[in-house]
């Protein structure tokens with residue numbers, strides 16, 4: 001018997017692994033000098049290279065599937081960005097893609113250019129947590145398949161997150177298939193996948209929440225107010241990217257709060273889809289701040305949702321109630 005979505009999972013895992021290794025090698029080249037000058041070139045090269053390898057792999061296997069990716073090659077084709085483009089091609093060649101050229105790189109990147117909802121599509125964030133990537137901290141490569149508005153495959157590459165059962169192994173590849181559970185595999189070693197699970201606690205005083213490092217992406221003051229009202233005593237864990245979903249899915253935190261910082265901002269589907277399935281398949285719950293399910297059938301933004309709340313399940317209801325009382329953000 002064939003397992004449903006097995007081929008989709010295999011292609012997604014191998015593409016995200018290849019992209020994760022490229023991102024890791026580019027991240028190693030960031031110097032303090034680059035950071036001081038606020039030069040975004042390493043992240044740019046890694047973003048584009050990651051999007052190129054993943055779209056290339058998806059297109060080879062599932063040529064009919066649209067891909068809603070974060071990046072596009074619009075700027076790369078400008079003459080002044082020729083150097084950037086050449087560096088991307090160099091990365092692709094060193095990753096073993098011998099047919100890489102400037103034209104092909106732009107073509108692969110633009111295969112991720114879909115914007116509209118369709119009954120079956122992939123969504124891709126080639127580097128989520130750009131700021132974490134530049135700080136040499138956490139970032140993720142996020143890919144998922146959505147069918148009829150439901151996330152059915154989610155793969156998250158976290159090159160800097162230790163393997164859950166062995167801290168000394170840095171780099172974890174997470175995956176989930178709807179109805180089949182959530183799993184982790186070491187990024188570098190051939191080892192069987194291990195299942196991961198959320199915690200079971202219903203005691204806020206014993207719980208830990210995580211949130212963005214960037215207070216511009218998620219309101220730290222509102223999360224503190226909420227945590228105080230719930231009696232959460234532990235210090236929050238702050239980390240960039242969808243690595244937060246992985247941390248909740250593997251039981252290292254019980255809650256992830258993403259509270260709006262400004263009216264009108266809508267979350268992007270590629271910032272959440274893979275993480276959402278991972279947590280749900282690990283036994284947890286994900287809604288917006290009003291307790292509404294996230295709607296992945298509205299195009300590239302979660303237009304009918306505000307913020308995101310992720311928990312182990314038992315901690316969800318009272319948290320949503322508190323958020324309702326706080327009136328965090330006008331629509």
Ligand SMILES: Nc1ncnc2c1ncn2[C@@H]1O[C@H](COP(=O)(O)O)[C@@H](OP(=O)(O)O)[C@H]1O
Nearest residue numbers: 127128129130131212214216217240241265271
């Ligand atoms: N005002 C805002 N509110 C919420 N998310 C925002 C935001 N401005 C940017 N972002 C998103 O926050 C993501 C990073 O999230 P985090 O802070 O959890 O690491 C960014 O993804 P990229 O880094 O892929 O651009 C970006 O899409």
Ligand SMILES: [Mg+2]
Nearest residue numbers: 125128129271
């Ligand atoms: Mg992102």
Ligand SMILES: [Mg+2]
Nearest residue numbers: 070125127128
């Ligand atoms: Mg990104």
Ligand SMILES: [Mg+2]
Nearest residue numbers: 070127129130
């Ligand atoms: Mg971005």
